[in-house]
Amino acid sequence: MMEKFNSTDEILDYAINAEQEAINFYSNLYNRTSNANMKLAYREFIIEEKSHRDKLTILKAEKKLSGIELKKVTDLKISDYMVEQKIHDDMDYQESLVVAMLKEKAAYKLYTDLAEIADNEELKKLFKYLAMEEAQHKLRFEIEYDDNVMQEN
Numbered sequence: 001m002m003e004k005f006n007s008t009d010e011i012l013d014y015a016i017n018a019e020q021e022a023i024n025f026y027s028n029l030y031n032r033t034s035n036a037n038m039k040l041a042y043r044e045f046i047i048e049e050k051s052h053r054d055k056l057t058i059l060k061a062e063k064k065l066s067g068i069e070l071k072k073v074t075d076l077k078i079s080d081y082m083v084e085q086k087i088h089d090d091m092d093y094q095e096s097l098v099v100a101m102l103k104e105k106a107a108y109k110l111y112t113d114l115a116e117i118a119d120n121e122e123l124k125k126l127f128k129y130l131a132m133e134e135a136q137h138k139l140r141f142e143i144e145y146d147d148n149v150m151q152e153n
Helices: 008-032 036-062 093-117 121-150
Strands: none
Touching: 008 036, 008 093, 008 121, 036 093, 036 121, 093 121
16 A cells, blocks of 8 residues: 655655665675675665665755656566565575565565656656666566576576
8 A cells, every 4th residue: 555645755755765775775685695796786786776865865855857768677577476585694695586576576666656646747757767777676686586596496
């Protein structure tokens, strides 16, 4: 169920907070993994999520954002068949990938839903762009999972 928002600023505050949670999430996974490829991916996602947070913060302050380009992202749907996982101290590589995929799926859904309720076209476009970015993150984890976990089983 989508939270009720009374203003564009409330929507943006919610999204900014979600991006900060994503930064914290990937920082936590970055610190937990010894896999060099995943460390690189998590570091890139931290940078991207910070960029999303900053774009939202600028939009809130200036009430404008330009230069957003939308494109379709492939969905392998691997995360659609997984049970939610919690982060714990001795997570293995597979578990961390599952958690990351589910997190990105939730972020995609959040931005898709926010795009639907946004009260102006610029905000709709921003949320659609952020949804696309989250879908790209999920795809990257799905490919990693497919290449390195499913192939081993």
